[in-house]
Amino acid sequence: MIEGRELTKEQIVEAQQTLNAAGLAVPHWPEEYGGRGWTDLQRHIWLEELQRAGVPTPLAFNASMIGPVIAHFGTEEQKKEFLPKTANLDIWWSQGFSEPDAGSDLASLRTTAVKDGDDWVVNGQKAWTTLGQFGDWIFTLVRTDPDVKKQAGISMLLIDMTSPGLEVRPVQLIDGSYEVNEVWFDDVRVPADNLVGELNGGWTIAKFLLGNERVGVAPVGSTKRILARAKDLAKETSDGEGGTLLDDPLVRARIVELENELLALELTALRVVAHSADGEPHPASSVLKLKGTELQQAVSELMVDLAGPASVASGAGDASDLAEWARISTPTYLNLRKASIYGGSNEIQRQIISRTILGL
Amino acid sequence: MDFTYDDEQEALRDAVRGLVGKAYHDYEQRRQAVKEDPGFSEQQWARLAEMGVLGLPFAEEDGGVGAGPTEIGIVCQELGRTIAPEPFLASVVLAGGLVSAAGTPEQRAEVLGALAAGERLLAFAHDEPGRRWGASAEQVTASADGDSWSLTGVKEPVPHGARADLLVVSAALPEGGTGLFLVQPDADGVTREGYATYDGGRAAKVAFDGAAATPLGEAGLDVTASIATVQDITRVMAGNQALGAMQTLLKATTDYLKTRKQFGVTLNTFQALNFRAADMYTSLELTHSLVAWATMVIAAGDPDEVAEAAARASLQVSRGGRHVGQEAIQLHGGIAMTAEYSVGMFVAHLTALDHLLGDGNHQVRVLSTKVADYDALDPLDV
Numbered sequence A: 001m002i003e004g005r006e007l008t009k010e011q012i013v014e015a016q017q018t019l020n021a022a023g024l025a026v027p028h029w030p031e032e033y034g035g036r037g038w039t040d041l042q043r044h045i046w047l048e049e050l051q052r053a054g055v056p057t058p059l060a061f062n063a064s065m066i067g068p069v070i071a072h073f074g075t076e077e078q079k080k081e082f083l084p085k086t087a088n089l090d091i092w093w094s095q096g097f098s099e100p101d102a103g104s105d106l107a108s109l110r111t112t113a114v115k116d117g118d119d120w121v122v123n124g125q126k127a128w129t130t131l132g133q134f135g136d137w138i139f140t141l142v143r144t145d146p147d148v149k150k151q152a153g154i155s156m157l158l159i160d161m162t163s164p165g166l167e168v169r170p171v172q173l174i175d176g177s178y179e180v181n182e183v184w185f186d187d188v189r190v191p192a193d194n195l196v197g198e199l200n201g202g203w204t205i206a207k208f209l210l211g212n213e214r215v216g217v218a219p220v221g222s223t224k225r226i227l228a229r230a231k232d233l234a235k236e237t238s239d240g241e242g243g244t245l246l247d248d249p250l251v252r253a254r255i256v257e258l259e260n261e262l263l264a265l266e267l268t269a270l271r272v273v274a275h276s277a278d279g280e281p282h283p284a285s286s287v288l289k290l291k292g293t294e295l296q297q298a299v300s301e302l303m304v305d306l307a308g309p310a311s312v313a314s315g316a317g318d319a320s321d322l323a324e325w326a327r328i329s330t331p332t333y334l335n336l337r338k339a340s341i342y343g344g345s346n347e348i349q350r351q352i353i354s355r356t357i358l359g360l
Numbered sequence B: 001m002d003f004t005y006d007d008e009q010e011a012l013r014d015a016v017r018g019l020v021g022k023a024y025h026d027y028e029q030r031r032q033a034v035k036e037d038p039g040f041s042e043q044q045w046a047r048l049a050e051m052g053v054l055g056l057p058f059a060e061e062d063g064g065v066g067a068g069p070t071e072i073g074i075v076c077q078e079l080g081r082t083i084a085p086e087p088f089l090a091s092v093v094l095a096g097g098l099v100s101a102a103g104t105p106e107q108r109a110e111v112l113g114a115l116a117a118g119e120r121l122l123a124f125a126h127d128e129p130g131r132r133w134g135a136s137a138e139q140v141t142a143s144a145d146g147d148s149w150s151l152t153g154v155k156e157p158v159p160h161g162a163r164a165d166l167l168v169v170s171a172a173l174p175e176g177g178t179g180l181f182l183v184q185p186d187a188d189g190v191t192r193e194g195y196a197t198y199d200g201g202r203a204a205k206v207a208f209d210g211a212a213a214t215p216l217g218e219a220g221l222d223v224t225a226s227i228a229t230v231q232d233i234t235r236v237m238a239g240n241q242a243l244g245a246m247q248t249l250l251k252a253t254t255d256y257l258k259t260r261k262q263f264g265v266t267l268n269t270f271q272a273l274n275f276r277a278a279d280m281y282t283s284l285e286l287t288h289s290l291v292a293w294a295t296m297v298i299a300a301g302d303p304d305e306v307a308e309a310a311a312r313a314s315l316q317v318s319r320g321g322r323h324v325g326q327e328a329i330q331l332h333g334g335i336a337m338t339a340e341y342s343v344g345m346f347v348a349h350l351t352a353l354d355h356l357l358g359d360g361n362h363q364v365r366v367l368s369t370k371v372a373d374y375d376a377l378d379p380l381d382v
Ligand SMILES: Cc1cc2nc3c(=O)[nH]c(=O)nc-3n(C[C@H](O)[C@H](O)[C@H](O)COP(=O)(O)OP(=O)(O)OC[C@H]3O[C@@H](n4cnc5c(N)ncnc54)[C@H](O)[C@@H]3O)c2cc1C
Pocket: A095, A096, A097, A098, A100, A102, A103, A104, A105, A127, A128, A129, A130, A131, A180, A338, A341, A342, A343, A344, A345, A346, A347, A348, A351, B260, B262, B263, B267, B270, B272, B273, B330, B331, B332, B333, B334, B335, B337
């Protein structure tokens, strides 16, 4: 984790199960469902500390997204069935919201669910399903009423990814990685019991979920850790002229600027979580997503520049004489361009700020 | 200063555009071409040779065409527009440029003739682990035993080093300074490990262990200055290539804004996005101007002026390229993150060009050492 390598599924599961055994995987969940009922502030500090220590944070799809949704909107059976396994990552959840033509405009989604006897029959396609290749279950937004206003005809269904007719197709990203997938539904039968909350109430749930997502969306702790590591690497990397990269005033200045922006962001995050009353996100939480992802990207760009000529050697194996951190720096930089696109793009965040905060 | 192309230059541009476009107008073609080693199409390389493109920079008596920097820049721009993977920059401009600058008449005729004919691919083995973008060599050392020379040490990354038929290698000379050598890659004491780079290119680690080497030009001569000048020329040509890629990125972005619908309307309904495209255009135009100017400075030929112009152009290409590339991805949204779609790979290629011979901050560092020595810059003065 600290070295910036990709984790395996097993490592992610092991980390979450270790935390869960200590009661620390989902401390922000209500106590009756295995949490500790922590406030946003406590949760924030906990997340930051995990990131700083290089502990893989509990899978967001489970811990931050579907878990709180089921705890809040689910039936007793759903809570019993899913919450313990969700906390312990016995079930790996995927998020099936976006579609090819429903990105920023999520409400225009077209995957349909039609009632047939005791089942829903689902047809359509989800896009961008992160780590869907590991997914056991997928929480989806589906259109259950095509005849009303877009937002009013959407429901949330929990779907077993081993169901007949469900197919996961990997999509390669620009860094060569396979972390997103298309998920296709061809007459997939889903038991009626797997509806979450009210029929056609999916949009309310989605808003609740995306609101929760915003705490922890600015990875201040991990960005700080990576910036500190960048500084260490700069200190130990030769500039080819008898000094180190950290002797360079330009490198120093760039690090100082980034540190200052991160400090401002960290303090803003504290202000935001300390004042988000009753689950209503503080309006400034959009600032966290916007600035947090920009800084994450800026630090990854710094790493590429520190790596210098070695940064192109991404395909080299262990026989290479170039440092591993340098070789993976550009794929990481390219991969992180995603951060300002997903989870509500940064343009959408600006729109939230200008509309709801500034009243424009 | 004349920024326009004459008829012949336009004809060259159209011819190269036709050839390159045929091979790579559909991004999938490029994707297939870089999948397997050597990471480009040998067939396309042969076609470029046939067209005379691979011999453009070299003197006629060396088997070349004797064209000027504007023509070479045109080729680079056209290759950049489709991010054609053929190693024109690495093999012809850089490695070939060194042979042209430092080789004896016999070496030039032999090596450059074969390069121009597409029969022999050259690579310049220069970068050394832990060193950054300089003109000298340190870790690979040359030693002489009578008239025979040998090299020891590691070069990495060497662009197209595994496919190369002949290596041009820089090495620290016994009496100080840096010399250039020709090394047969299958000689005893040479090992090569090739790999793909993130933009679909190829590079290699090349290790020398007492490998036999032929001095390029006069034996034992310090040619650091020649290396620096050829690197500067390559910087400007890399800038031309980046410019072509940036043009394609802006076009792809504006096309996408006009066709992608969200919220029931095309994205160009949102002024916020159109303004960002306008800013991309601004960056592109500024980059275009500096690259064209630096290309003309090469034609004038003074090495110090070429060095300064190359640094200034590279700085703008770095800044402008990052701006245009990052915005191209952002304005596309998720689709630009996929390997199947062209935009992400264009951005990857710009990033690779940016780190080939020194990124923007490297150029700032170089230029800032002299900032107190002049009052204002005058492009006509350089
Ligand atoms: C790596 C990755 C992982 C993802 N993982 C998941 C996942 O696990 N589950 C899931 O459901 N989704 C996932 N997504 C999808 C993600 O949420 C969408 O990509 C995102 O909502 C943007 O949609 P889009 O890509 O279709 O872009 P578009 O919505 O088409 O946007 C294109 C551009 O237009 C801008 N734009 C759009 N509308 C406006 C407007 N009204 N005003 C101004 N600008 C606008 C956008 O900001 C963007 O710059 C993932 C995406 C990526 C890239």
